[in-house]
Each structure stands twice: as C-alpha cells, then as structure tokens.
Amino acid sequence: MTQDALSSSPVRNVDAGTGVAMLDVVVRHRRTVVSAYLAVSLGALAGTGAPDRPTVLWWLVGLGAITCVGAERGVRRFIMNWLPVLIIAAGYDTVRAQAPNLLGRAIVRPQLHFDETLFGGVAPTVRLQRLLGVRTGVVHWWDYLVWLGYLSHFGVTLVITAFLYVTNRERFRRLAALIVTVSLAGFVTYFVVPAVPPWLASRQGALPHTTRIVQQVWAHLGLTGIAKIFDGSTQFANPVAALPSLHAAWPFMLLLFFWPTARRGRWALLAYNLFMCFVLLYGAEHYAADIMLGWVYAIIVFVAFTRYWARRDARTSTAAPTG
Secondary structure, eight states: OOHHHHHTSHHHHHHHTHHHHHHHHHHHTHHHHHHHHHHHHHHHHHHHOSOOHHHHHHHHHHHHHHHHTTOOSHHHHHHHHTHHHHHHHHHHHHHHHTHHHHGGGOBOHHHHHHHHHHTTTSOHHHHHHHHTTOBTTBOOHHHHHHHHHHHHTTTHHHHHHHHHHHHOHHHHHHHHHHHHHHHHHHHHHHHHSOBOOHHHHHHTTSSSOOOOHHHHHHHHTTOHHHHHHTTTOTTTOOTTOOSSOHHHHHHHHHHHHHTTTOTTHHHHHHHHHHHHHHHHHHTTSOOHHHHHHHHHHHHHHHHHHHHHHHHHHHHHHHHSOOO
16 A cells, blocks of 8 residues: 555544644635635735744745645645755744843753763863863864864755655655654743853853854854854844754754664764764853753654654554455
C-alpha cells in the first residue's frame, strides 16, 4: 500500500477527526478560503497600519498553508513541504521582537552555578578562553573554525533535510516534524525563561571577561555590519535566547534520527555534536547547562514522536488489506 494511499485511508481519516474535516473544507473551497484570508488581511492592514516583521512572517505561513495544503505534487506540494522553514523563522522572530522586554528578567545564576559546580568552580567558557589565549582584537586560526562551526548550524540540518527530500520523502517529513517541534519548544522557553549567555553575562559583570568569538571574527573580516548583529542588538537577534541551546539540540536530533540506520554517518554526526559543544562553550555562546537542556529537549521530542509513529504504523499495518 503506497504512502499516498495510506494518507487518504479511512483509518487515517477517522483518527484525524475534526482536523481532516477542516482540511477537506479548505481543499474543496480553496479559492473562497484564500479570498477571505486576503480580504481579512486587507481589512486588518487598513485598520492597524503596517504590520511588524513577525506578523508578516506568520501571515506568509498562513497563506502558504491554505494555498498549498492538500496538494500532492508540483510547486504547491514543494511549498507545503518546506513551510517548516518559514515556521521556524516566524517563531524565532516572534520571540526576538520581545527581546527588549525579556532582557530585564533574563536569568544568569542558575546555569552559571550549574557550570561552575560541574567544572570545578570555573565555567568552561572562561577556562577554555584562558587556555587558548583569547584576547580582544586577536583572532587565531582556530577561531575561524569555531566561526564556521557556529554558522554551520544554519546549513548542515538544512542540507541533510534537503537530501532526504530528494531520496526519502517520508523520512524528510519526519525529520522536519522533529526539528520544527524542538525549535518551537525552545522558542516558548525563551519567552517564559529568557537566559543570559556567557558573553552577555561577562558584560553584566556576572562572569569574568569572555569574548564572543563569532562577533570578533566578523569584525576581523571587516564586515562590521554583520558583526553588529552579534553585538547584543535585538533588531535581528535575540541575545537572551540561550536556554535551551538549539545549536546543540539540532545536531543531537540528527544523531538520534540517523543513529539506527547510518552506520558510518553516525560517527560523523557524533563528532559534529562534540565539535559543536566546543564551539558553543569556547565561543561564549552557551553554558554547558544550555547544551544539556537542548539535548533533553531533543530526546523528549524524539521519543514522543517515535512512539506516536510506531503506534500509527501499527494501526495502519493492521488495517491494510492482505489481498
């Protein structure tokens, strides 16, 4: 039985309940729904004025969903499959927009105390930067590796997901669901419990001097405009989006997802996770507490989805015709 057939089987329809009924309404009356969506949007625009960036991103998510949901092929199916990327961007920007209000209640002591207790009284970021001779304005060759490692967060997961999109569409959907869920869980936590990263804790006097390596490398390259993004500005980044570390959660989710099947690749993913830990600690981006909580989030989401998929697949196999 094919995946498309399974997606439209009576068992799936019964299990989905109201959600499938609403989906059917949107698909059967798509033009009306889209027209109503645009009309309401224009009315809101006329009444409230120009929206902020997070609102625009969520508006695009909604437009993409109602325009493309239910499509089985073509451009609309492609947009629907990759809508999670826009959801992550919208979720992050929503929390980032609140960053000026979150700064005042951002915590620092719990994660700092955890690191100092676990690592003999000195936070690992401070210890690593002292050991490797970090100084303001001085960029070592390994700092460029750390810079590339930090930026790889935005590329490695996307490239692997794109590879699955081409080679195994079902595994692509599952990985996308895992990454989106752990990301949204992180965004909610950033809003509820904003946390100060090591580089900002140093500026506030809660931690001995540390240097944000990524910012220093950008400045050393002469790209001062980009360097300002990493200088604590809330215009493009959220300086208190530290706990949990999604930089740690995403690679760990890849490790969990591929470990049972990728015998050779699993060791590369394990090495990448260890390297990312070094990048985040040495670069003053995260405490060990942030990293470990990111792993915990990844484990919880992975286990929950794995059990759900197992139950769903078992029901589908039971309902599948044998003839």
